Amino acid sequence: MRQMSPFVTFLKLVELQLWITGAVRSYALELNLTNSEKATCLYAKWQMDFKIRYETANRDYKTVTISDHGTATYKGSICGDDRNGPKIAVQFGSSFSWSVNFTKAATTYSIDSILISYNTSDNTTFPEAKDKGILTVHEPVAVVIPLNNIFRCKSLSALEKDGVVQEYWDVLVQAFVQNGTVSTKEFLCGEDKNSTTVAPIIHTTVPSPTVTPTPKGKPEVGTYSVNNGNGTCLLATMGLQLNITQDKAVSVININPNTTDFTGNCHPQTALLRLNSSNINHLDFVFAVKNENRFYLKEVNVSMNLGNGSVFSFVNNNLSYWDAPLGSSYMCNKEQTVAVSGTFQINTFDLRVQPFNVMEGKYSTDLAQDCSADDDNFFVPIAVGAALAAVLILVLLAYFIGLKRHHAGYEQF
Numbered sequence: 001m002r003q004m005s006p007f008v009t010f011l012k013l014v015e016l017q018l019w020i021t022g023a024v025r026s027y028a029l030e031l032n033l034t035n036s037e038k039a040t041c042l043y044a045k046w047q048m049d050f051k052i053r054y055e056t057a058n059r060d061y062k063t064v065t066i067s068d069h070g071t072a073t074y075k076g077s078i079c080g081d082d083r084n085g086p087k088i089a090v091q092f093g094s095s096f097s098w099s100v101n102f103t104k105a106a107t108t109y110s111i112d113s114i115l116i117s118y119n120t121s122d123n124t125t126f127p128e129a130k131d132k133g134i135l136t137v138h139e140p141v142a143v144v145i146p147l148n149n150i151f152r153c154k155s156l157s158a159l160e161k162d163g164v165v166q167e168y169w170d171v172l173v174q175a176f177v178q179n180g181t182v183s184t185k186e187f188l189c190g191e192d193k194n195s196t197t198v199a200p201i202i203h204t205t206v207p208s209p210t211v212t213p214t215p216k217g218k219p220e221v222g223t224y225s226v227n228n229g230n231g232t233c234l235l236a237t238m239g240l241q242l243n244i245t246q247d248k249a250v251s252v253i254n255i256n257p258n259t260t261d262f263t264g265n266c267h268p269q270t271a272l273l274r275l276n277s278s279n280i281n282h283l284d285f286v287f288a289v290k291n292e293n294r295f296y297l298k299e300v301n302v303s304m305n306l307g308n309g310s311v312f313s314f315v316n317n318n319l320s321y322w323d324a325p326l327g328s329s330y331m332c333n334k335e336q337t338v339a340v341s342g343t344f345q346i347n348t349f350d351l352r353v354q355p356f357n358v359m360e361g362k363y364s365t366d367l368a369q370d371c372s373a374d375d376d377n378f379f380v381p382i383a384v385g386a387a388l389a390a391v392l393i394l395v396l397l398a399y400f401i402g403l404k405r406h407h408a409g410y411e412q413f
Contacts, residue, residue, distance in 0.1 A: 031088060033077055039180030041079035042086045042102075043150070044173040050096075053163040054120060056128040064125060066096050085112070086175045095122035100141075102175040105229050109176050111143040111151070112265070116164055137164045140272045140284070142263045145187045150174040155191035157281045158303045160313040190261055190276045191305070218335075221350045222257020224273060225361070226264035232361040233266035235329070236273055236285070239349035244304070244312055246343065251306065255280075270298075271355035279305045286317070287355035289326065295356050297321040300340045316340045322353060324369030329354035332371035 033042040050066040076089030076099065089099040096118045103112045116137045120129040139159050145151045151173050159166040171189075174182055219239040226234035240255040255275070264272045268289075275283040286299035299317040306312050321338050324330035331352045338346040351371075354363050 029072070029090065031074070031077070033079055033086075033088075034180075035079045037180075040177050040182060041180075042077075042088070042173075042175050042177060043182045044088055044171075046171040046173065047169050048098075049167040050098075050116070051165040052118060052126075054126055055130045057130050058128065059130070062127075066092060080175075093122075093125075095119045095125045104147075104176055105144075108144050108146055110145070110263075110265075111141045111173070111175075113141055114139045114159070114166070116166070118164075135162075137162050139166070140265060140274075140286070142265050142272060142274050143189070144263050147176060148178050148183050149185050149187040150183045151189070152186045153189035153192055155189065155281075156305075156311060157189075157191070158311045158313045159282075159301070160303070161301065161315045161317070165313065190278060191281065193278070218349050219254035220257055222255070222260065224257075224262040224275070226262075226266055226271070226273060228266045232358050234264060234271050234273055234287075234353075234355045235358055235361075235363055236353045236355075238351040238353070240275075240283075241347040241349070242283075242302075242304075243345045243347065244306070244343065246306075246312065253279075253304075255283075266355070273355070281305065281311075285353075287322075287353075289356065292326075294323060294325055295330075296323040297338070297353075300338065300346065302340070302344065312344075314341055314344050322351075325366075327357045328364050328366045329368045330371075331368040334371065336371060 029048070030045040031043070032040055035041045051063050052066070053061055053063045055061055073091045074089060075091060076087065078084065078087050080086040080102070085104060086102045087099060089097065091097040097116070099115045101112045101115075103110045116139075117134060118126075119134045120126040121132040121134075123129075139161055143151065151171065153171040154169060156167060156169045157171075159168075177183075219241045221237060221239040224236045224238075225232050242251075242253040242255065244251045244253070255277070260275050260277045260280070262276075263274045266272075270289075271287045273285045273287075281303035282301065283304075284299070284301040285297060286301070287295050288298040289295055297319055299315065299319060301315040301317075303311060303313040319338070319340070322330040322332075329352055332348065333350050336348045336351060338348065340346065352363065352368065357364070
């Protein structure tokens with residue numbers, strides 16, 4: 001199959017509104033990408049907003065909001081072919097670019113990943129930046145959509161990673177358009193399925209969240225899996241309880257696996273499990289390989305709607321939990337805490353995960369790495385100390401017994 005020479009029939013960038021605080025602007029982008037036969041291959045219309053936090057030469061931090069930095073261009077947007085999937089690429093001036101990739105399976109297609117690139121050498125956009133150069137942020141998305149469906153998400157989705165906050169809403173997108181006609185059949189995001197409200201208004205300040213009452217009992221244990229097209233590549237069984245602290249108020253949320261969707265992806269060195277529900281935009285567990293023979297939980301990325309328009313978002317990509325050999329699983333039946341930050345932690349119950357080398361859709365028959373082995377590490381020094389104390393007590397007893405017999409011997413004369 002010869003590679004198509006795609007061209008863009010239109011890419012319209014419309015300024016929607018100018019917020020009075022901080023001069024924050026938001027945009028609606030609309031893209032109708034066509035192939036060499038002038039048939040639509042990809043259609044997208046969405047709104048987005050970006051905030052980037054960076055360190056200055058004075059060792060303080062500034063936040064820049066990407067607004068009107070010149071005419072948007074679309075260099076790199078493609079329909080895709082047998083070797084490369086479709087891609088939307090947008091550039092705002094010379095200092096900021098954004099792109100999203102799509103992949104295809106037998107009956108579905110996926111919004112696979114988002115890549116952001118920005119240049120801190122641009123003194124106009126990033127004044128007094130300490131580190132100069134081009135920085136990138138790669139965000140796995142893994143939203144799976146049936147073929148010949150258009151994906152719609154009016155609700156706000158927030159992603160945060162490496163100091164970059166991305167916010168999307170009013171999203172309409174269809175890749176792999178069939179016969180050049182955009183589908184009228186919509187596939188709704190989880191946030192829209194139980195909502196009849198219009199797209200939320202993004203605030204420059206986050207209001208205080210509504211405190212959720214502490215649920216009674218342990219969360220229900222759910223089973224989650226990821227399929228990479230060749231079969232199951234990730235397995236996870238666990239009960240999840242989220243603990244969020246804001247303004248000294250604690251929200252405790254038990255995840256119900258019966259109302260939770262899950263997606264993800266698998267690669268040779270990383271694997272992603274993504275959970276989402278009516279109030280969870282995404283809860284990502286990112287696993288990585290270390291030393292070519294072990295895996296561990298490297299990153300947790302969360303975005304949740306807490307009520308009253310408040311969105312809680314946090315990411316920590318420097319974790320080190322659930323360490324186990326490749327080809328086996330990590331298991332912990334007792335309650336365990338993953339401390340993502342000082343304000344967010346996850347309690348797990350009856351946990352078992354295997355993000356790599358899953359065979360025939362089942363956990364490995366090899367002995368699982370049990371978290372009780374971690375406890376054994378604490379028992380070893382305690383046992384050694386107890387043994388030494390016992391030896392010392394025996395020595396003292398022997399000494400006193402010998403001393404008493406010595407005195408008794410003198411009394412006989």
